Amino acid sequence: MALDPSFxxxxxxxxxxxxxxxxxxREFADAxxxxxxxxxxxxxxxxxxxxxxPDVVAPPTFAVxxxxxxxxxxxxxxxxxxDFSRVVHGDQRFAYTxxxxxxxxxxxxxxxxxxMTRAGNDFLTTRTDVATEDGEPVVQVWTRLxxxxx
Amino acid sequence: MTPGxxxxxxxxxxxxADLVRYAGASGDFNPIHWNDRTAVAVGLPxxxxxxxxxxxxxxxxxxxxxxxxxxxxxxxxxxxxPVVVPDDDEGTEVVVTGVVKTVEDSLARIDLTVTCGGxxxxxxxxxxxxx
Numbered sequence: 001m002a003l004d005p006s007f008x009x010x011x012x013x014x015x016x017x018x019x020x021x022x023x024x025x026r027e028f029a030d031a032x033x034x035x036x037x038x039x040x041x042x043x044x045x046x047x048x049x050x051x052x053x054p055d056v057v058a059p060p061t062f063a064v065x066x067x068x069x070x071x072x073x074x075x076x077x078x079x080x081x082x083d084f085s086r087v088v089h090g091d092q093r094f095a096y097t098x099x100x101x102x103x104x105x106x107x108x109x110x111x112x113x114x115x116m117t118r119a120g121n122d123f124l125t126t127r128t129d130v131a132t133e134d135g136e137p138v139v140q141v142w143t144r145l146x147x148x149x150x
Numbered sequence: 151m152t153p154g155x156x157x158x159x160x161x162x163x164x165x166x167a168d169l170v171r172y173a174g175a176s177g178d179f180n181p182i183h184w185n186d187r188t189a190v191a192v193g194l195p196x197x198x199x200x201x202x203x204x205x206x207x208x209x210x211x212x213x214x215x216x217x218x219x220x221x222x223x224x225x226x227x228x229x230x231x232p233v234v235v236p237d238d239d240e241g242t243e244v245v246v247t248g249v250v251k252t253v254e255d256s257l258a259r260i261d262l263t264v265t266c267g268g269x270x271x272x273x274x275x276x277x278x279x280x281x
Contacts, residue, residue: 031175032206033162034213041219048220057220061206062212065176085192087199091274093226099219142226 003115003122003147004080007074015070017105017133020035025058025102032059048101053095057099064092067128067141070108074126075145082124083147090123091144105133113142120149151216151258151281157248160211164199164233165241172203186237198232204244204271208264210247212251212277215260223278230273233266242266248277256280 022045029035029042040047041057048056075082100106107130114125128141169183178200181188189197205227213219235242244266251259262275 028175028281031168031171032203032210033168034210038210038214051218051220053220059206060209060222060225061202064202068177089229091226092202092205093224094222094223095224099222112162143273 003124004079004144005115007080007112008087008115010074012070012073012110015108017107018066018069020058020100020102020104020106022056022102025056025062025084028065029059032061034059034092043065047110053099053101055102057101060094060096060099061092062100063094063128063130063141064143065144066106066130067110067126070128071110071126073141074110074112080124082122082145086147086150087145088148089143091125091142092147093142095140097139100138104138106130107133114144122147151250151253153250153252155250157211157215157250157260159245159247160207162210162246163241164203164207164235164244165239166197166235166237168241169199169203169235170196172200172206174189176200176202178202184238194232195234197235197237199235201227201229204229204233205263207244208246208262208275209277211248212260212262212279215248216258216279216281218280219281223280225277227262227264227275228273229269229271231266231269233271237242244271253281266278275277 029039109129111127113127125144258281264272
């Protein structure tokens with residue numbers, strides 16, 4: 001089933017704030033194996049401050065948690081026509097204004113960037129603009145999903 | 151960092167336990183990352199790593215080269231091939247190498263090569279970082 005191309009350009013209302021906790025950052029850093037000295041700035045406030053950050057910073061791919069949560073409303077929309085059982089992750093890109101850090105209250109705005117079909121495969125690209133509650137931009141996240149041909 | 155510089159390869163072992171831990175921390179509970187039956191049913195050779203887990207490992211390599219995990223400007227990859235993780239204690243290995251392409255205005259662009267079993271698993275993998 002092809003995706004509904006009329007979704008392109010659709011912008012979803014900003015999400016409720018996601019509050020970044022030190023323990024969540026630590027858990028994520030542990031899960032990617034960034035332990036010990038390598039992960040100091042992810043778990044130790046003093047180590048993060050020594051690098052000029054006001055609190056512990058999150059690893060660069062942490063923002064995908066927020067992008068996934070905030071785009072769920074689109075992915076689950078039956079009108080879009082995405083068969084999630086056929087979906088694989090195609091591309092992923094981040095553009096950072098600054099690192100996410102503990103204490104951030106982050107609001108996400110999801111935009112449907114592109115929808116196309118090639119050789120029976122459906123491509124869906126979303127952009128998630130992540131900013132603080134006060135409007136300071138933090139990171140933009142592009143995710144391309146591919147629903148493979150049946 | 152100087153253009154053309156080859157960065158020291160990093161090798162990361164990936165086991166099923168790592169995927170379970172990553173699923174919990176990231177919230178991505180797609181069963182193709184922990185359940186062989188589901189993985190095989192959708193045409194995969196077996197359980198595969200989350201693409202974002204592989205991207206995170208390549209990110210660790212970059213951070214290890216530059217020192218500051220907060221220096222990221224841009225990071226992008228294409229998931230070219232799945233990382234199949236066998237159900238044993240050995241798991242598999244992901245190897246990350248990098249070459250500095252350009253250094254301008256304190257920004258370094260690094261091209262990454264990420265392989266598993268000698269095959270590229272990420273394509274167009276690039277990081278831009280402040281150095």
